[in-house]
Amino acid sequence: MQSVVARSMIALTSMAAIFGAILAVASRIFVVHRDPRVEQVLDLLPGANCGACGFPGCQGLAEAMVKGDAPPNACPPGGAEAAAAIADMLGGEAGEMVRKIAVVHCNGGLSNSVQRLEYEGIEDCRAAMLVGGSPKSCIFGCLGLGTCRLVCPFDAVELDEEGLVHIDRVKCTGCGNCVEACPVNIIDLVPEDVKVHIKCSSHDKGAAAKKVCEVACIACQLCVKKCPQGAISMDDNLAVLDHSKCTNCGICAAVCPTHTIVDGVKARPKAVIGGGCDGIGKCKEVCPVKAIEGEPGERHEIVREKCIGCGLCMEACPNKAINMVGALGHQRGRE
Numbered sequence: 001m002q003s004v005v006a007r008s009m010i011a012l013t014s015m016a017a018i019f020g021a022i023l024a025v026a027s028r029i030f031v032v033h034r035d036p037r038v039e040q041v042l043d044l045l046p047g048a049n050c051g052a053c054g055f056p057g058c059q060g061l062a063e064a065m066v067k068g069d070a071p072p073n074a075c076p077p078g079g080a081e082a083a084a085a086i087a088d089m090l091g092g093e094a095g096e097m098v099r100k101i102a103v104v105h106c107n108g109g110l111s112n113s114v115q116r117l118e119y120e121g122i123e124d125c126r127a128a129m130l131v132g133g134s135p136k137s138c139i140f141g142c143l144g145l146g147t148c149r150l151v152c153p154f155d156a157v158e159l160d161e162e163g164l165v166h167i168d169r170v171k172c173t174g175c176g177n178c179v180e181a182c183p184v185n186i187i188d189l190v191p192e193d194v195k196v197h198i199k200c201s202s203h204d205k206g207a208a209a210k211k212v213c214e215v216a217c218i219a220c221q222l223c224v225k226k227c228p229q230g231a232i233s234m235d236d237n238l239a240v241l242d243h244s245k246c247t248n249c250g251i252c253a254a255v256c257p258t259h260t261i262v263d264g265v266k267a268r269p270k271a272v273i274g275g276g277c278d279g280i281g282k283c284k285e286v287c288p289v290k291a292i293e294g295e296p297g298e299r300h301e302i303v304r305e306k307c308i309g310c311g312l313c314m315e316a317c318p319n320k321a322i323n324m325v326g327a328l329g330h331q332r333g334r335e
Contacts, residue, residue, distance in 0.1 A: 035066050037066045037089070037090065038059075038062045038063050038066050039062075040089060041062040041065050041066060041086055041089065041090070042058055042059065042062040044078070044082055044085045044086050044089070045058040045061065045062060045075055045078055045082060045086075046058070046075070046077045046078050046082065046173075048077050048153045048154065048173075048175065049153070050077060050153045050154075050173075050175040050177055051175075051177070052075070052076045052077065052173075052174070052175035052176050052177070053070065053074045053075050053076070054074075055070065055074075058075075061074060061075060065086060065090065066090065071095055072084075072086040072087035072090065072092065072093075072094045072095065073087075073094055073095040073096075073097045076099075076100065076173055076174045076175055076176070077154070077173035077174070077175050079097065079099055079173070080094070080097045080099070083095065083097055098191050098192070099174060099191070099192040100174035100189040100190060100191055100192060101167060101169050101172040101174055101189070101190065101192050102148075102156075102157075102167045102172055102174065102176075102178050102179065102187050102188070102189055103167065103187070103188050103189075103190050103197050104142060104148075104164075104165045104166075104167060104186060104187050104199070105186045105187070105188060105197070105198060105199055105200060105201045106140075106141045106142040106164075106165075106186050106199060106200065106201055107164065107199035107200065107215045107259075107260070107262065108136065108138060108141045108142070108164075108200075108213040108214075108215055108216065109144075109160075109162030109163050109164045110144075110161075110162050110163050111162060112213065112214040112215055113136055113137070113138060113141065113212060113213040113214065113215075114136070114137040114138075114211075114212045114213070115135055115136055115137065116134075116135065116136065116137040117132065117135050118135065119132065119135040119143075119145070123145050123146065124145055124147050124150075125143040125144075125145045125146075125147040125148075125181075125182065125183050125184070126147060126181075126183045127145075128143050128145055129143070129183045129184070134184070136212070136213075137212035137213075138202055138204070138209070138212045138213050138216065139184075140184065140186070140200075140201040140202040140203060140204070141184070141186070141201065141202070141213065142163070142164065142165055142184070142186055143183070143184065144159065144162075144163030144164065144165070146159040146165070147181050147182070147183075148165060148177075148178035148181055148182055148187060149165070149178075150181075151177045151178060151180075151181045152175075152177060152178055153175065153177065154171050154172065154173055154175070155168075155171060156168045156171035156172040156173070157178060165187075169192070174189050176189055184201070185201075186201040190243055191243055193248075194241075194243045194246055194248065195248045195263065195264035195265045196241070196246060196248055196250060196252060196253055196261060196262070196263055196264060196265075197241070197261070197262050197264065198217065198232075198238075198239050198240070198241050198260060198261050198262075199215070199260055199261070199262050200213075200215065200216050200217040200238065200239075200260045201238065202216050202217060202237070202238060203236045203237050203238050204216070204237060205219065205237055206218035206219045206220065206237070209237070210258065214258065215258055215259055215260055216258060216260060217237070217238050217239050217258065217260045218257070218258055218260075219234060219237040219238070219239070220257060221234060221239075222255045222256065222257065223239050223251075223252035223255060223256055223261060224239065226251050226252065226255050226288045227251060227252055228249065228251065228310075228312060229245045229246065229247055229249075230242075230245060231243075231245035231246040231247075232252055239252075239260070239261070248265060249308075249310040249311070249312075250263045250265060250268060250308050250309070250310060251288045251289075251308065251310050251312075254288065254289050254308045254310075255288060255289065267326070268308060268309030268326065269309040269311075269324040269325055269326035270302065270304055270307045270309055270324070270325060270326045271283075271291075271292075271302045271307050271309065271311075271313050271314060271322055271323070271324055271325075272302065272322065272323050272324075272325050273292075273299065273300050273301060273302055273321055273322050274321045274322070274323065275299070275321070276319045276320065276321035277294075277299040277300055277317075277319065277321040277322075278297070278299075278319060278321075279294060279295065279296055279297040279298045279299060279300060280296075280318065280319075281294070281296055281300070282316040282317060282318060283300060283313035283314075283316050283317050283322060284300060284313075285316070286312045286313060286315075286316045287312065287313055288308075288310065288312065289306050289307070289308055290306065291303045291304075291306035291307040291308070292313060309324060309326065311324055
């Protein structure tokens, strides 16, 4: 009996030695030499593993950058600072990087939109769409169950008591996770410097849209007609903003009858008419909100409560008699 045990132990020991030798040889033959720069790039990335770059996490992106398969500015959350640091380390140019933030194109909450049913189930927008569709009568609107909040790795999405989603502009990195997760496709990434947003996604005709939501776009086209830059157009009963043309003048938001367009500029300057005014009235003609009063030949006046600080009057005044004073500093007429 002892001899059998001894032979078994010898056999197992021999096999272990042989397999160990094989593994030792294989480790030398098939060794993978890792570029030390991968760890250095990884340290410069935010480490969110959000996937916004299109690679499998920060590790995958770091490896791609070192290989030259991804540019230094491929990480939206890292921003220009990370791109510059990575480009400096690897050599080359960081490239231009425009910071973008998420915008939810819906402002219809519990109190200003019609609810067609009460959803009881998994608190997930995708689940709700599978079992019964949107609880709102507007099928284009936000479902308000917060799936976008769950997938945001930066805690930049908030859901209020109205069932409305709000994006924290400071925390948002433009990773796009919320955009991908939204089953009704009402979240978009826009340049950070764009402050005016169309908060509606309905393609219903005006009367139908207004019937189910007080703040819906009714396709009246006032914003299209009043925009001095031609930055707004209509697409299937919905106003659409061209970010590349928008100057954040706020005129569209001021004239929108349903307050669908939201002006994110916290404070604007006001026009002031000086003593050089001769009452020609050019300013009065171009004012989109009728904030200028006065008779021909007499000095005109600004109705401060109506003035939105767009500056069109200052540009139109042939006598340079209008200045913009206030939130954005002091601007003199066409000097």
